Amino acid sequence: MLSLTEENYLKAIYHLSDGGTKSVLTNEVADAMSTKPASVTDMVKKLSAKKLITYEKYYGVTITKQGKTDALTIIRKHRLWETFLVQKLNFHWDQVHEVAEQLEHIQSPLLIEKLDELLNFPIADPHGHPIPDKNGKIHTGQQVPLGDIAAKKTVTVLAVNVKESSSFLQYLSKIGVYIGAKLSILDKAEFDGSIEIMIDGKKKVFVSKEASQNILVTP
């Protein structure tokens, strides 16, 4: 049984390690969790004692098999709740994150099973991120950043990255980008990496390089 804090650290480490692909440094965790490195050192010792990560002094942490499983359970809950908030309670996609951060810690496997059923076993959350199934399995097709697409091509929006702030999502809604939107790349500016796109064949807009890296589309 993990404490709320342990769950949050584990989730952060999972994300920072790209799902367990790489190891993570103390300072990265401290940044992500908005705490001090000293606090991270304390906590990674605890998670390491519980065999959810392996920790080597001065060299950072790696998530274990069990750690991955536990992290995926939390992520599954988070994304199911986000889906519920949007689909059943009519939240906007920029309003769900904070609430889901709380709801993801509710302990009740039955609740999650029933919620999954109510939502008809969704495979992606409102931001297009895949929802791990009951066994922690993720099925995603390939997703590439909009910025990597060559000019003249047309693609479909599959997902968008959400950091802490919801303002990026509000911006996307405002310019007309949503999951499933068709984007045509009209032009790419060399000097600042910004690109001009046509949304659903109707609306021309410029998006910054930064933004284009956080809109994930079909290859």
Next chain:
Amino acid sequence: MLSLTEENYLKAIYHLSDGGTKSVLTNEVADAMSTKPASVTDMVKKLSAKKLITYEKYYGVTITKQGKTDALTIIRKHRLWETFLVQKLNFHWDQVHEVAEQLEHIQSPLLIEKLDELLNFPIADPHGHPIPDKNGKIHTGQQVPLGDIAAKKTVTVLAVNVKESSSFLQYLSKIGVYIGAKLSILDKAEFDGSIEIMIDGKKKVFVSKEASQNILVTP
């Protein structure tokens, strides 16, 4: 902003004081919260500093106006979540309490408003307990314990009391008692206070005095 623990103490004090009608002793709180009296003393000092209760050494605590308001918000959330679990997720009425104990602490007024709407502004939870409205107002008709009803009369089940254990609820389901059931009092035994009832004109059963005090019916 109250901590999870403070919320739980406040709720317990609200219930023990019958909604703020009477004052509550340290030991009663300790029993209800399964903690030691010394811990209660510490906590009531904190709640008193926050003006949610008034505390007089050795004489117990009384809930304040603000304390009542805060407690009712928590109770409202608890009962809305229980209603959600039964109506939308098909939980049984004996499965909802523990999960609602967790869900009641989620902080998001918007969430509760939207949940209320999804459920169509219910006025009672699955056990028949009234759900305080947005302003903390409770509207209940009169409810009396089944044990207080005279023989030969017929009444409707309005609510049932739930203690910690869900076994009473399972028992009620088993014998066929539910919110809205019509009960006819056939006979009352003098020696042990048990009563014989007919449920929905179909099924005769004996219920103990203890049970009959926890089934609330129309007067």
Next chain:
DNA sequence: TAAAAAATTTAGACGAGTCTAAAAAATTAT
């Protein structure tokens, strides 16, 4: 109404999670 019993509070300690400041190790730059 004084002694015994019960209830309550105080004092001091502990674990969880956090912090600051100082020490230690690793990295980088000269």
Next chain:
DNA sequence: ATAATTTTTTAGACTCGTCTAAATTTTTTA
């Protein structure tokens, strides 16, 4: 390859909520 810098850990302290044991107050009983 040694010095300077950066990263990380250790040490010690603080808050929250809890506990035990001892002291105090209230209540009961004789």
